[in-house]
Amino acid sequence: MLEYSFTEEQKLLVELVKQIGEEYIKPYALEWDEKEIFDPKPIRALADADLFGIVIPKEYGGLGWGVFELCLAVEKLSYFCAGISTTYAASFLGAYPIILYGTKEQKEKYLPDIAKGKKLCAFALTEPQAGSDAFAIKTTAKKEKDFYVLNGIKQWITNGGIADLYIIVAITDPTKGARGASAFIVEKGDPGFSVGKKEKKLGLKASVTTELFLNECKIPSSRILGKEGMGFIVALRTLDYGRCGVGAQALGISQAAFEASLKYATTRIQFGQPIYNFQAVSHTFAEMATKIEATRALVYNVAKYIDNGAKEISLFSAMSKYYASDMAMWVTERAIQMMGGYGYMRDYPVQKYFRDAKCLQIYEGTNEIQKNIISRDLLKFYKK
């Protein structure tokens, strides 16, 4: 693996996540996947390790670090189980709107508990009829004196039911199109808020995905994030920050698939020798390793670019998400192929990596949408 010049603190962070992975995740990951179990124990461990505080500002009890450090944690966690890293990273997707757009009161109220891992978050934009076409959301928020009353359904929400805080994007003014949406903080116990059944997924089975129902859900008007009409700005900016995390997940999954299949290829004897001796096999590993390294360079650099305060980040975070998830799909598929029948069996983890990687091409904006973002912003970028 290419060595990056991490700071002492970054090294300690990665080492700690590795320790948590070894102790709280590795022995159980295949069972969670097989039985579709959400186990709160590794999440508790991540909380006790202060890892929910990575990007929370110091004044609110976090570590005040950036997207890059978050990516390092997510990458290492995904190496052990992408289901757990999905629960973890999705919570940041719910926390970022408060960090980026919260008022001082909102930050004081929510961020310290988020940093401690006492409150898990979720981000709810998608609806049954509004996936890639996010502007087609139908959930409404109507202002009544000091309250907003929310009505609608959110779909495929990671951490549904296990999260304490939900960022809900809803239409406040249907006449204003994309500028008619607003983002709100909904708490688990709010009247009229309920959670649907747990979805059955192809992968990421250790994470929880549900529908959310908002039925005359009444929340104080102080729960709006930013101003009325800023809903999509809040949502899209949050996704700009989050997509690097998907890139980091892709790196962790790919690394795990690469290592598992490499170990197999160097020890599996066919025709009297390890199959790694055959060029068709070893060249595949050469390609895998090169693609992982190249993608890591992209993801790390985009994360650092964001942390350096760059304004035009959408296309780069879209690049890191789309490119890394496609790479992970390719690497995990090849990893199964290198292991043959063993790779296909559910007794070995590479098939899990393959199923987990698939979602990365879909969630937080499909890769097709990422290419829309890149091609759109590319022109903006080069006109300058």
Added chain:
Amino acid sequence: MEKIIVSIKGVPKPGTVKVDPETHTLKREDMELILNPYDRYALEMAVSLKERYQTEVTVISMGPLNVIPILKQAYSLGADKLILISDKLFAGSDTLATSYVLAKAIEKLSPFSLILMGVKSMDSETSQVGPETASILNLPSITLVKKIYKEEENWIVIRDTDYGEEELEVKGPFLATISPNLDYLRPPSLKRILKVKNIEPLFWSAKDLKVEEGRVGLKGSPTQVVGVEEKKIEAKGVIIEDEPSVLVEKLLEVLKKKEIIKD
């Protein structure tokens, strides 16, 4: 509530054990040490009690200087104060001499509410130091504890037994060794890992503890190790070769002969 004291031990990392050829005791100062795994349960219990009752956790460890990283690890797991008890005079101490030194250190830390230890150490497995220390301090000692909580002035303690659980009521301060059957052990905290770089443990020597020299080290140890042998486990394999149908019969015969299966 007064502070909680946890006594921990650095034990050799498996595979790195070195024995002093003269005294037959472990050459602890030359080995890579890890936190005795049983002590992590005592630390977990202490830190969860600290959170519940708003107190502090002082960790003590008797050993050479290479115990310092173990003490720092205890800090990252939630301990507040670290004390290394170290002196050449202590070398070769058996469980009684060790318990005496720990008792002297604990006395110096008075007042305290609880003393917690692991049930035993991975390297010597005696389970003696906890109860012996309590005995020297003239305090109640309860072993294999898995739950501790306060009820008015007294403590309710639940301990594992061979046949189930036992609930006891005890007046503090007391010493408990913690059962390795806790449901959850917290990982180190990142904030504490970053902080501990600049924290050094307090250092207490034999002089600081005003110990009687005759009661510590090899001299003060009634247990003398007269010899240490490496145990080699040799299992001889038997290969039975034949046609599958005959092979099964032969194998059954061997297993029956060894009384692994019955007729």
